Amino acid sequence: LGFGASALGGVFHEVTDEECISVVHTALKNGVNVIDTAPWYGQGKSELMLGKALKGVPREAYMLNTKVGRYEQAVEDMFDFSAERVTRSVYESLGRMGVEYIDCIQVHDMEFAPNLDVIVNQTLPALDKLRSEGRVRLIGITSYALEPFRYVLDRTKVKVDVVLSYCRHTLIDRSLQQTLPYLQEKGVGVINAAPTSMGLLTHAGPPGWHPAGEQIRAVCSEARAICTGAGVDLARLAIWFSLQERDLATTLVSAAKLPFIEANLKHATGPLDEKEKKVLGQLQEDVFMPAGDLQWEGVEVGNYWAKLGKKLMMKRLYDR
Numbered sequence: 001l002g003f004g005a006s007a008l009g010g011v012f013h014e015v016t017d018e019e020c021i022s023v024v025h026t027a028l029k030n031g032v033n034v035i036d037t038a039p040w041y042g043q044g045k046s047e048l049m050l051g052k053a054l055k056g057v058p059r060e061a062y063m064l065n066t067k068v069g070r071y072e073q074a075v076e077d078m079f080d081f082s083a084e085r086v087t088r089s090v091y092e093s094l095g096r097m098g099v100e101y102i103d104c105i106q107v108h109d110m111e112f113a114p115n116l117d118v119i120v121n122q123t124l125p126a127l128d129k130l131r132s133e134g135r136v137r138l139i140g141i142t143s144y145a146l147e148p149f150r151y152v153l154d155r156t157k158v159k160v161d162v163v164l165s166y167c168r169h170t171l172i173d174r175s176l177q178q179t180l181p182y183l184q185e186k187g188v189g190v191i192n193a194a195p196t197s198m199g200l201l202t203h204a205g206p207p208g209w210h211p212a213g214e215q216i217r218a219v220c221s222e223a224r225a226i227c228t229g230a231g232v233d234l235a236r237l238a239i240w241f242s243l244q245e246r247d248l249a250t251t252l253v254s255a256a257k258l259p260f261i262e263a264n265l266k267h268a269t270g271p272l273d274e275k276e277k278k279v280l281g282q283l284q285e286d287v288f289m290p291a292g293d294l295q296w297e298g299v300e301v302g303n304y305w306a307k308l309g310k311k312l313m314m315k316r317l318y319d320r
Contacts (some may be wrong), residue, residue, distance in 0.1 A: 002034035004254035009042020024053035067108035083126035106140035166193035195242035
């Protein structure tokens with residue numbers, strides 16, 4: 001189990017410094033030593049919160065991963081994968097977190113780049129230079145879509161150590177399984193993130209910004225109702241399921257409240273009881289398997305380019 005720090009940026013709900021710091025310390029004290037964040041999470045807030053939480057903690061006690069490439073909420077400032085910007089981003093992250101090096105620097109949501117050759121020819125060489133200077137130790141790439149991993153890994157001359165895939169090894173989408181043999185052949189470690197599909201597979205349901213369509217929401221709502229009726233925690237089943245894949249280096253789960261991190265730790269260490277096993281079997285047979293792999297690939301990327309195009313056109317026509 002790894003600690004996904006997106007929740008520390010307030011992306012799911014409002015957060016407080018005191019509770020976020022307690023959550024990080026609870027995770028570390030219980031053996032969780034991989035922490036994953038990004039400038040995008042709360043526009044630097046997650047990294048700043050980690051800087052407070054990790055102050056005084058021995059640096060060798062944790063592996064700290066962050067990202068480059070995705071930054072602001074404004075669509076015209078959201079992504080920048082250029083060599084100059086990702087280099088500057090690493091130094092900004094080091095400052096926000098108060099550390100001298102980053103264990104693994106990752107290219108954030110690289111499928112949003114105007115062309116994946118930008119990642120191959122600019123982003124990764126810039127990160128490799130930072131690695132040679134000791135600012136970062138490992139290099140990773142992230143994407144919701146799976147095909148970009150093949151494109152970049154087949155073309156880059158930079159050693160990529162890690163890929164991060166999210167929402168693709170869950171109860172509603174197991175498609176990462178088809179790509180795992182290729183990634184293993186390439187010799188990269190695989191981080192799995194968002195086993196609850198960013199809130200879809202939880203009692204509370206997904207946040208308003210979630211890109212899933214009505215069909216996916218309906219399937220997850222049905223699963224939620226079955227679990228509620230049986231007195232079973234859907235999130236526990238989802239996290240337990242993802243953790244069973246031994247070819248994944250770690251699975252990241254986010255939390256910014258103490259009850260949530262405590263529950264996640266329990267999910268990771270405690271086996272399912274007989275009732276939970278029965279409900280999980282029912283969900284897989286009656287709900288998830290008939291639906292097939294449910295995903296929203298292309299939705300966010302398409303929306304981004306449509307908004308960016310409209311924004312640039314408005315600027316060209318009216319902001320002269």
